Amino acid sequence: MLAFWTIATPLLGALLVWIIGMANDRLMKWVAVLVSVATGVLVVKLLLALPAHLPAGHGYFWIPNEAIKIGFNLTGMGVWVAAVAGVVGCLAVIFSLKYMEHYETDYPPTRYYFFTVLFIGSMIGLALTDNLLVLYLFWEMIGFCSYILIAYFYKDPKAVFSGTKAFVVTRLGDIGLLAGIIVLWHATKTTNIFEILDLAGTGQIDTLTLGLAGFGFIMAAVGKSAQFPLHVWLPDAMEAPTTISALIHAACLVNAGVYLLALTYPLFVMVVWWAPLVLWIGAITALLAGILALIEYDIKRVLAYSTVSQLGFMVAAVGAGGIFASQFHLVNHAIFKALLFLCAGAIVHAIGTRDLREMGGLGRKMPLTRITCAIGVMALAGIPFLNGFWSKDLILESIVMAGDWAAVPLVLLIVSAFLTAAYSLRMYWMAFAGARPYEKEAHDGPWQMSVPLVLLAMGSLLFWLAVGFYSTQASADVLYHTMPHMSLQHLVIETLHNTGLMVIAGLIVVVWVILGIAWTRAGQAFSPKDPWADALTETKFGFDAxxxxxxxxxxxxxxxxxxxxxxxxxxxxxxxxxxxxxxxxxxxxx
Amino acid sequence: MWNAYWIAVLFLFSLGIYALIFRHNLFHLILAIELMAKALCLGVLVAGSQHGGGLLSVSETMVITIILIEVATTAIALSLVVSAHKHTGSMDIAALRRLKG
Structure with missing residues (x-):
């Protein structure tokens, strides 16, 4: 019942927001906040109630003639993804109260809150269902909601173009997902993911079927998670309101692809080429996006490329079989990326520009934003001992464990880890440090903006201490994946004893110090002025063509x-x- | 099974389709649709009489219903023809190609 209400609350709540929005805007906003907070509370309660021990074959009949049932997927993996969507979503809605006030005269707020709540609800539904057809429906719903929300500033042709682009590119992936589901249904006569996993485990699905479906699922994940070569839509999606960018990047949209790959990993790993392909896609994406983030000037697009790069890490981890590492990084990334986006939102709200070259020296004027942003950047760069450090090391470790065939992608990923450190420091440095203080008026946001920032910053600092709790809940009822039980002690000892990883982490810190000193001496950070740099980031290495x-x-x-x-x-x-x-x-x- | 009735049904129906495709006069088109509908009525009756299970009465009732409904649709269609004629000043369907404005 709890699982049902966790999905139903945001979906019905969105309807309520719409109805009340016809009468009263103020009341509608508070209803939206109430609904999203209730969703956050419910999803955390659901997480704490694990393991749920749902009986096999439970569920409601949906299409009785074909024996298609709808049930819940209350395994640890799904519930964690839902929890991230619910909690980060609720913080983003609270942040929106102040952030979106500015635009309300031009754009009706009901549309914003209705689709935001619907977006959160659809993502929770996607994570908590065990039926691939229902998963596909929610998959399309998050695609549609993101299209509407990216194109929210519909009087701006650029925003409309970006929204359409996101829709068209992810649609290409959706075709793959639908084709994959149909192929699997044709072979097994069921759309229940666990029944399909059972059948595949006993070798009752032939390799051709698995290969076709596996390719379709890769297409879907590549589209939704903005992986190479379909990464072109995510940087342009920055035309959305910043809160929506935070939601898309951290909580709702892009995690779906990684989650889908992780969920179906035991199914397709029997196909010889599947896991290496996933690993290569992830590694190439991480590297390309890392390079682009280093030469970009728009603060939101830097963060967008960094998301693409970090998603590349997660996808690569799935390819190497590190399901635990990829899912742990998903949660950590959601926390620090939501923090960074909301910081960017606070900056944009304060000074009204997204160009890093026009910032600099903001630190004095916005101390709270500066501190929280510094924490987020350190977590992103993988500085010990913030949450990003632990999960990134787990990913690299899982790729080392995968064997010799993963050697080249491993090198690519290590290079991208250094690129991550460089571009994250560059972004922070250009915004907050810099030689001269910021001249014009700028100040921290009101409480609706600071509370989510502080909460997320504390999460980035401290969430890794809860790794024991994370792994206990994440391995609840997980039958088909190997989820190690990882206590805090275990994690710390294992990571600190791994010489290679510690050397990398140490080198990252050294790179930070050197770059920081060099940029402070030169008075400016790495800022290529050649036209090719602009062209490169504008066309995403030419893939826009x-x-x-x-x-x-x-x-x-x-x-x-x-x-x-x-x-x-x-x-x-x-x-x-x-x-x-x-x-x-x-x-x-x- | 292939008796004169069925041939009549087919002939009337094909005549209707032929007129629908090759005629340009709005009034002729309505006549063509009427013709096809009547062919169908006849078809329903023939099928009912050949079934042999006393289904003729059922098909007769249905045909009467069809005719009744058709009277209504024809009346509406004719009124549309009148207003189209007022609008364009001709009975030619080529004048109705652009439905805009």
């Missing part, structure tokens, strides 16, 4: 297709008659 060509071909095709639409009744009647003939022939043949 593929998107543009694809969209142009599609629109041309559709434009040509409209010639069939003559408006002449005679032609339409002829087409209807032709259709009738075809239908009759089909019936006769059957």
């Amino acid at each position: 593929f998107y543009n060509t694809g969209v142009r071909m599609l629109t041309d095709f559709c434009r040509n297709l409209t010639r069939l639409q003559t408006g002449d009744i005679n032609y339409n009647a002829a087409a209807a008659a032709l259709g009738l003939v075809i239908l009759l022939l089909l019936l006769v043949n059957n």
Whole structure:
């Protein structure tokens, strides 16, 4: 019952927000906050109630003729993803109260809060269902909500273009997911993920089916989690309100792809090429996005590239079999990335620009934002001993354990770890440090903005201390994945005894110190002025060309297709008659 | 099974489709649709009489219902023709190609 209400509260609550929004905007906003806080509380309660020990074959009949049932997936992995969505979502909604006030005269707030709450609810539903068809429905819902919210400033053509781009690119992946589900259903006659895992475990699904479905699922995850080569939509999605960017990057949208890969890992690992492909995609993405983040000037786009890069780490970990590492990094990343985005939101709210070159010396004026942002940046860079350090080390360790075939991706990922340190320090340095203090007026936000910042900063500092709790809950009822039970003591000893990892962590700190001294001496951070740098970040290493060509071909095709639409009744009647003939022939043949 | 009735049904129906495709006069199109509907009515009756299980009465009732409904739809269609004629000043469907404005 608790699981049901965890999904139903935000979905019904969104409806309530919409209805109340027709009458009163002020009341509507507080209802939205109430609903999202209730969702956060419910999802945490659900997490604490693990293990749930749901009986096998539970659920409600949905399509009785095909014996399709809807049930819950209350394993630790799913519930953690839902918990991240619920808790970070609730903080983002609270932050929005002040942040979005500024735009309310131009854009109606009801649309914002309705879709935000619906977005959170859909992500929770996606994580908590055990039926692939229902998962697909929620998958489409988060895609649709993100499209609306990215294009929220609809009077700005750039925002509309970015929203459409996100929709089109992720749609390409969705086709893969649907095709994969159909292929699996065709072979097994069930859409329940656990039944499919059972059948695959006893070798009742042939390799061809698994290969086809596995490729489709990779397509889906690559689209949704913005991996190479479909990474083009995420940086452009920065046209969204900053709170929505935080939600998309940390809680709701991009985690879905990583979660899907982790969930189906035991199914597809039997296909020889599947895991290496996933590992390579993740490693290449991490490296490319790391390079782009280093030469970008828009603070939100730096964070966007950093998300793409960190997602690359998680995907690579799944490919290497480190399910625990990837899921742990997912939670840690959600905490510090939400923090960084909300910090960026506080900066944008205070000074009204996103360009790093126009910032500098903000530290004095915004002390709270500075401290929380410093914590977030350290966690992102993997400085010991914040939460990002532990999970990134776990990922690298799992790739080392995978064996020799993972050697090249491992090198790519280590290089990206150093790039991460460099670009995160560069972002912080350009915004808050710098030679001269910021001249114009700037100040920290009100309590609606500071409370989420402080909570998330504490999470980034301290969440790794709860690794014992994390792993106990994450391994609850997990039957098909190997989830190690990791106590805090175990984690610390294992990491500190791993010489290679400690050397890397030490070198990252050294890189920080050297870069910090060098930039302070030079008076400016690494800032390429050549036109190629702009072109590179603008086109995401030229991959925009593929998107543009694809969209142009599609629109041309559709434009040509409209010639069939003559408006002449005679032609339409002829087409209807032709259709009738075809239908009759089909019936006769059957 | 293939008797004269069925041939009549097919002939009337094809005639209707032929007119629907090749005629340009709105009034002719309505007549064509009427023709097809009547062919269908006849088809329902023939099928009912051939079933042999006393289903003729059922099909007769249905045909009467069809005719009744058709009277209503034809009346509406004719009123649309009148207003289209007022709008465009001709009975030619080519004048109705662009439904905009």
